[in-house]
Amino acid sequence: MKARAFEYAKATSLQDAFDAFARASGDCCYLAGGQSLIPSLSLRLQAPSLLIDISGIGDMRGVGIVDGMLRIGALTRHAEMLTSPEIARHAPLLRLAAPHVAHPAIRNKGTIGGTIALADPAAEFPAVVLALDAELEIAGPGGRRRTKADGFFKGLYETGLEPGEILTAILVRPFDKRDRCAFDELARRRGDYAIVGAGVQGRFHAEQVEALRIAFLSVGPAPVRARNAESAVRGRTLSPAVIADAQATLHLDLDPAEDAQTSRATRLHLARVLLGRLLGKLAREARNEGGRA
Numbered sequence: 001m002k003a004r005a006f007e008y009a010k011a012t013s014l015q016d017a018f019d020a021f022a023r024a025s026g027d028c029c030y031l032a033g034g035q036s037l038i039p040s041l042s043l044r045l046q047a048p049s050l051l052i053d054i055s056g057i058g059d060m061r062g063v064g065i066v067d068g069m070l071r072i073g074a075l076t077r078h079a080e081m082l083t084s085p086e087i088a089r090h091a092p093l094l095r096l097a098a099p100h101v102a103h104p105a106i107r108n109k110g111t112i113g114g115t116i117a118l119a120d121p122a123a124e125f126p127a128v129v130l131a132l133d134a135e136l137e138i139a140g141p142g143g144r145r146r147t148k149a150d151g152f153f154k155g156l157y158e159t160g161l162e163p164g165e166i167l168t169a170i171l172v173r174p175f176d177k178r179d180r181c182a183f184d185e186l187a188r189r190r191g192d193y194a195i196v197g198a199g200v201q202g203r204f205h206a207e208q209v210e211a212l213r214i215a216f217l218s219v220g221p222a223p224v225r226a227r228n229a230e231s232a233v234r235g236r237t238l239s240p241a242v243i244a245d246a247q248a249t250l251h252l253d254l255d256p257a258e259d260a261q262t263s264r265a266t267r268l269h270l271a272r273v274l275l276g277r278l279l280g281k282l283a284r285e286a287r288n289e290g291g292r293a
């Protein structure tokens with residue numbers, strides 16, 4: 001199948017993009033890496049009359065510390081999560097998640113802004129930005145604003161972006177030596193969308209958890225924090241009993257859907273298994289690091 005005919009405009013600045021959006025007579029879409037949008041056009045799931053290519057906007061590129069926060073331009077490609085020294089040092093959770101995103105060819109084109117704006121509930125980076133307590137920098141015809149990743153993902157492919165707005169950057173508090181993180185997912189084959197996945201990041205005092213954020217993907221219409229599980233480990237050492245307590249709360253946090261391959265009960269069971277593995281990893285790291293301190 002081929003996409004329906006559409007007009008194409010290349011924006012060289014944010015203002016350029018907003019002007020093109022304002023002039024558009026029918027439906028229009030921003031185009032970033034094209035790795036979700038182009039297949040969707042080819043399948044005629046979407047048929048906009050105008051594509052506004054935002055991939056050349058300089059303001060949306062680059063990774064670096066700005067005002068004490070790691071600023072990741074929205075056009076940063078998935079592959080750069082694996083190669084950027086700034087990401088490795090200041091946001092290692094993104095690096096841990098990146099190999100699970102699709103395949104190398106898609107990672108070379110797809111952008112972090114695109115995957116967050118799309119809000120596919122099975123995508124890795126939306127859950128990761130929740131675990132990181134990231135802020136999102138958004139520009140629109142009316143100006144710029146910032147919003148927390150918490151609350152941004154409203155539902156299936158639904159976000160807090162207003163029509164015409166562009167996600168310009170992701171802001172992350174830099175990783176501290178007291179922080180620990182882990183990411184994993186269960187998928188039928190490497191590169192497939194996950195049956196269930198999760199990212200965790202927390203601050204430790206020796207072996208004790210000061211605060212921990214746990215975010216799941218593929219367990220509902222949007223990425224979701226496991227807040228009851230987070231409470232179950234706060235202020236405690238991650239012993240097998242504490243990890244079991246956290247696992248036991250997951251049915252309160254997650255409401256996974258049933259599909260042709262995976263029942264709700266199986267998905268919930270796999271989420272518990274995954275959480276056990278992730279917390280076990282943090283516990284081992286905390287024990288080893290604590291021993292050296």
Ligand SMILES: Cc1cc2nc3c(=O)[nH]c(=O)nc-3n(C[C@H](O)[C@H](O)[C@H](O)COP(=O)(O)OP(=O)(O)OC[C@H]3O[C@@H](n4cnc5c(N)ncnc54)[C@H](O)[C@@H]3O)c2cc1C
Pocket residue numbers: 029030031032033034035036037038039074100101102103106109110111112113114115117118120122123124125161165166167168191192193194
């Ligand atoms: C075979 C295949 C397998 C895949 N597997 C995975 C996977 O396992 N995990 C995963 O996470 N993803 C996967 N993807 C999706 C891939 O990660 C995409 O790159 C990503 O979802 C979208 O990023 P993009 O830059 O390509 O956005 P585009 O495709 O260009 O755009 C996607 C949507 O977001 C909007 N948009 C893009 N950027 C912005 C912005 N800055 N501000 C506002 N709106 C914007 C567009 O208008 C469009 O609606 C897969 C894709 C394919 C084709």
